[in-house]
């Protein structure tokens with residue numbers, strides 16, 4: 001087995017190109033940065049230099065979107081080699097990806113596609129997690145995705161599926177509260193039941209984000225401030241996640257850094273015990 | 278149905294064009310796929326977009342996306358055949374495909390391996406010019422062009438009014454590479470470009486020079502090649518020397 005993934009309690013942000021200058025000019029008062037691994041799985045260039053400078057000052061978590069743990073073929077050798085190279089460069093807090101598949105038969109959707117929650121999917125995902133964990137010599141964190149369809153053949157709830165994944169592979173969890181909120185709305189389950197059903201002690205990181213509204217569905221777009229519903233979920237579950245690293249995910253319509261720092265302050269405030277005076 | 282069959286069917290619905298009748302949830306995936314690929318192309322092909330205008334660029338990019346499913350995990354690599362696609366679509370306007378090639382090459386160069394420039398004194402340590410090989414910048418991409426696409430690209434990238442399009446009888450070379458983390462490009466006249474092509478194809482320096490017949494008959498080849506070599510080192514087109522004993 002591999003070493004366990006140590007807890008890191010703190011508040012952080014994603015490292016995004018529009019903020020590079022501001023961050024290098026004046027390092028913000030946060031506890032860690034998260035990077036999208038794929039953006040740095042390159043041979044050279046400025047982003048890697050920025051990353052090295054940021055890493056000198058902050059712990060960094062690696063978050064991937066292309067591992068495709070739920071597809072029959074799983075991640076290919078080129079992907080894993082580049083991920084491993086980056087991991088050695090960064091020495092990250094941890095490496096995460098999603099409970100999803102991104103493509104099949106050599107075609108890639110570049111999206112986090114939903115899995116049928118069946119024994120067959122469980123076997124496939126476990127096989128690939130085992131393979132990746134052995135290759136990287138460390139456990140992964142697996143994130144719950146936002147989904148817009150479910151499958152008639154589902155035999156697990158999503159939280160039941162994630163719980164079983166942790167048990168079978170020794171992986172940890174990255175809990176995205178916006179994704180819980182969005183999927184709960186889209187599929188009519190209770191977000192509270194979801195959180196109550198998860199082994200929260202396996203959660204190492206929390207994502208907070210915003211979404212947008214479709215015709216009847218909510219869509220995970222990471223392009224808006226965190227809405228009240230997601231804040232309420234965070235306020236409720238925060239006391240049970242004081243061991244986790246919390247961050248705001250903003251990938252589109254990225255505002256100036258101070259705006260995200262203010263949002264992060266809200267996350268901090270909601271997590272701290274209420275003080276009566 | 279096996280998991281793989283379910284996934285093939287699912288992805289088939291996403292890729293289907295025109296969109297079949299889908300549930301709202303499947304429409305989200307169908308839409309997101311196109312939005313993501315078009316977004317990546319808009320980012321890469323900024324100057325082609327400026328040159329073609331919103332309407333033409335978007336309709337060409339949409340047609341490209343429908344005909345070219347993504348096969349790579351990296352979204353950065355998507356759209357590499359767009360220049361060839363545009364060459365077919367606009368056979369009489371070579372500047373369009375050349376602009377597209379530049380957009381893609383400059384982006385690739387940006388993420389390519391970094392290399393330090395070589396000091397000119399390195400040349401003085403070459404003991405045997407018969408066996409020396411020039412190591413070209415690892416970010417180098419090159420092609421021949423027959424329009425003034427580099428001048429158009431420069432103006433478009435600065436939001437300036439581009440000059441009139443010009444087509445030349447004789448093709449020249451266009452090189453894209455990177456120094457000090459910044460992508461750069463330069464046009465090379467035919468003789469200099471022929472030499473770079475020979476070197477890029479792996480020929481030794483002496484062999485590449487031998488194969489060169491200068492078009493300008495009155496120029497002294499040794500002097501001319503020496504001048505190019507000095508420039509290549511200064512601008513980082515050549516970043517190393519191999520196959521000879523150098524002390525550095």
Ligand SMILES: [Fe+2]
Pocket residue numbers: 143176179207249
């Ligand atoms: Fe997330």
